Structure formats: structure tokens, C-alpha cells
Amino acid sequence: MKICASCLYSNNHPFGLNFSSDYICTGCLTHEEKNSLDWELRFSKLENLIFKNKNSSNDYDCIVPIRGTPEYFYVLDTVVNKLGLKPLVVMYNSHFNSSVGIKNIDLIRDVFNVDFIHYTSNPDTYKKLIKETLSTLNSIRWPFLAGETQFPVKIAVEKNIPLIIWPYHQPTEQVGLHSYLEECEMTRRNRIEFELLGMEPNKFLNVGSLISRNDLEDLEYPSSTDLMFNNVRGIYLSNYIPWDSRKFSEEMIIKYRAHCSKNIRTFDTYDRIDDMTYMAIHDIIKYAKLGYSRVTDNLVREIRFKRISKNDAIGIEKYYQSHFPEKEVEIFLDWLGGMDLKGFLWYLKNLPHKVSIDLAEPILLNENQVNFINSFHSNSEDTYSNSSFITFGKGLYI
């Protein structure tokens, strides 16, 4: 196994990772572009691109898909206040919303005064899909990602709003899939390969599957012909702005009082705080499957921005990976039905990396590490303070 000389990633990263002759990974090499490119020039390229694609006959200039985290305030702040666009904001319901995530969504609606489409798929179908993807792909996120990556595109085609603005391209930020200068755009292949684990929705239609064609209707991506006729394109702001999730989140917490809260399996109080499964059962499965977890992704970003040393990062990584969020896992298992904690632990045993529910020896952090963790703000109740998921906001619980 090759490990990057600079960050924590190894070549077992699911997106793939290549190395330079001095063992620096493509993710770190690409990150260096954030220091070397002329970002004012790149932002003016974005303005030109927007100007060329502006559709004066439509009520909306673009579509902006969002989630309930501080980072998405930054996306809308850029789109509305810096680029002067009128967006149609869309959101695909994860069904696992935390109260802090719901508060952020409400706040986004208020402060940006934008039109909003919020889509919730049939909860029974969603549950059925999760059961299927948990057993076949070891993923509970697949149904959400499949919905989240097609819904804005479907709306773009239906309402003839050709421009979709996404915040960043995750494989580029993590493993350097593209140079920022290549200005990669949203593609169907990218969705299948990097969001949906190589699994197209229609591949679930096989003998022995619980899934029927009707269950997949919500997840079908528009056809090439529809995309071509409507000239739909999805761009990433990170190709034109040096993306720094932490810095942008903290700016939004000050500017708009965006909510942030403590997470269980990472120090990052801004990342994925809208979803009550992400840092709990999803993160445990990710570790058992791949040998690293979300805290690694967060630490790699911090190492690349030189906000923490690699040595200190390794200690923090182990510290958070040793937490097993038993209560939070049980909330999910109760919601899903058909499996208890004992069954889940048996399931984990069949994955390549061992997850222990009991901590043998407590991992101690040094002063640097504690100070680093405490430098992340928290201004709301903990992400996992609820005893159940909020399917719909505004106090309606199912």
C-alpha cells in the first residue's frame, strides 16, 4: 500500500489515487493550485461563463442544489450577492435530517429570499432502497446520492433552466481528479462512478432484488437528448474560487449566524451536520469497508491548508475512529427495521476492516490536538441530540 508523504490518504482511496515520483498524491498536488492560480482571473472567467449562459426569458438564472450546512450559505452568498443571480434552490430530502440542518435550511430561505423546491421521495420506497444498497453495496447513502444528483438535473430540464451551480467536485478536492484549469463539469458518468459506487439504478432490477421499476422512477437521470436539447450544464464553483470548506463555513457563521454543532466521529463542526446518519452508521460502515473515515477526509483538508501537522492529525484520526456511536446506530436500525445492534455487528465482521464497539485503551490527545479541535465553533445543539430523524422540517415527525 502506498501512502502519501504529505497527507493521510493511501492508494486504497475508492476514487483512486496516483503519486508523483516523491510520493506526493495527486490530491495534494492539485491542492497546490489553490496557491498558484490567479483566482481573480478565474472568478472573472466564472462571471463571463454566467453572462453567456444567462437565460433572460426564464424567471430563474440558475439552479442551486443545497444541504443544511454552513458551506451552502457560502454557495448562495456567492450566487446571489457576488454574481447577482436569481437562483431556484432545490433540495432532495435525506430523510435523516437533524434539527440543526433544518434550522439552517429555514435560515437560508429567510436570509437569501429565494424560491425553493424541496423533494421528498416515498419513505417506504426509500427504506426499501436502503435495505437493498446496504446488502449489495454496503452503503446507506446510495439512495440519497442517487436522488440528490438527479433531482436538480431533472428540474433543469423540466423548467428549462440550463445552468446548475454545485459547490465543489468532491473527487477533485480529495484525490485531484482534475486540475481546476480543466473546469470539469457535472457528468452522468461522474455521478455513476463517484457518487453511486459504479452502480446505475436500473442494475437493481434483477432476480432476487426487492426493487421494482416504479421504485427507481425518482432516480432516473434525464436522457442525453434532453440534456442536449436544453443545453443543461452543471458547473462547480471550486474551479473558480479556491475552495476552503472550513474558512467559508466560518465566514457564514459570522455573517448569517449559520448553525454549526458538534459531531460524533469528527472534530469538524460544519461538515455533514444536517444528516443524523452520516457521522454515525455511515461513517462506521465507511471505516469497516475502506479502513478510513470522514475524520480522515477532514484532516487531509486541514493538513493541505497547513492548519495541522501530519503527526497531530494521525492522533486525532485514531481518537475519533475509536468512537462507536451505539445510540445513534440504534436509532437508524430501529428506523430501518429487520436488524438489531447484534445483527449489525455481525454484518460489520464481514467487511475488511475491524470495528470495535469497546475501546480497549482511551486515546489521549496532546495540547496541540485539543486546541485544534477547540478551534472549530459550535453555536447550536449537538447534531445527534434528537432521538429520531426529522423527515420533514417544521416539527412534523414520522
Added chain:
Amino acid sequence: MTYKRLIGTLIVKDDFLVKSYGFNFYRPAGGILSALINLDWWFVDEIFIIDISQKDQLSVKLLSEIKKSGCKTPITYGGGIRNSDDVKVLLQYGVDRVLLETLLYSETNKLSEIKNFIGSQAIVASIPIYFDGNDYVSWYHLSKFKIRILFKDVFSLIDSGACSEYLIVDVNNEGKEGYFNLKIIEEIHNLSNLFTNGCLFYGGIDVNIGSILLKESFTVGVAYGNVNLEKELNMIKIRSTINDKSSTNEVRNLNILR
């Protein structure tokens, strides 16, 4: 009329798709299967799969992915082909033609064997070319060694009857969209009396350069690589733009998408 071809190229290293830059820096690009299916959807005329892993045998994993893709587009495979047995295996996995480089020079008996087995119409000769500051040069392969030779001398060393087309690769600009060195075309014009086969071009080609190259009488196709992994419907848009720019319809028109 015979249309000229728009080709999608996939570079594979150690069983993973990569974005290659001058064949000395590689970015990860995910799995081969979704890329193949994508190019198939985009109605490219041919797909080149070039395995640069330099391993002792063909990769069964890669070949299985090719077979699994059910790709209807003709596939040309290059990299690590050593003899006609390798070609037999490739045909079994759904490959239609082969791309050869080393065997063109060093083991001509094996080249003849492959030609007798599959026919020269299914063999493409790969000719990398780079500008070293003074000359346009390529490599002469002798066993495991690569010897620098002038580009103009390459064609006198290759048995033109053993292959049907030349793939001319601009190594300096490979992976850099829009940077293909058009002086290579001048070099080819100077050598045109040596040419009995058509030329394919790859390395840094964008839609504008593609249009220029396709106008040359010796061009039978142009190949696009990294950019297909960056933009949606790329090859469909390139085809449409080339058709709009040209009055002679060099490439096949896809009315279905117009």
C-alpha cells in the same frame, strides 16, 4: 462517402483509468466500465483502450470489464500485446482491432504472425512523436530498449503492409486540450510519398484542431482523451460543432440529437 472517425481514447494504468499528461503524470479517473459505457452512449465511431501498465501479461481484470460493458462501438486495444495468442485472447473479450508499437520494429516475425491471424486491416501502428527542441523524433524499439530516431525515418522502418493505419501521438501535448502541435502536419506533408496508410491523430486535440486535422486528405480520424472525462456529452458536442463548421461533412451526422 466514407466518413472520418471521431475516436474516444481511454488510458489505463494498473487496471484503473487515468488521465494522462505527456505519459509521465497521471490523475486517477475511476473505473473503465462506466467510461466505456459513456463513450458508447455518445456514439463515438471507435474506442481506443491503451494499457500503459507495462506488465508481463494482459490484464484479465481489464479485459473482463471490456466484455462486461457490452460496448457496441468497435474497440481497438493497445499495450502489452506480445504475440498472436494475445490477440486471440483480446478477440474473445470483445476487442475488434489492435494497436501495436514495440512489435513494429523489434519482433517482426511476431508481427507477421499477428497479421496472418487477424489481417492487416485490424492492425494500427502507434507512432509517438515529440519535439526535442530541434527535431521531431520518435523511438525505435529494439528488444526492451528504446532508441531515439528522427520521425522522418520511422516510416522506412515499418512494414506498411502489416498495418492499415498510423496513430500519430503528440507526446509533448498529450492531455493538454488545444495544444496539438500542427507543425507535425507539415512534417507529414513532407513525407507524404512514404504514406500508403491513413493517419489517426491523438494528443492535445480540441474541437478546432480536430476540424483542421480532419480536412487533411491523409487523416482518417482524430482521437480525444482526457476531455471526455471532464465534460458532459463531449463527443456529441464535438461532432455537432465539426459538422456545423464544415461544408463537406467529414464526420457522421447524428440527426437523433439535433
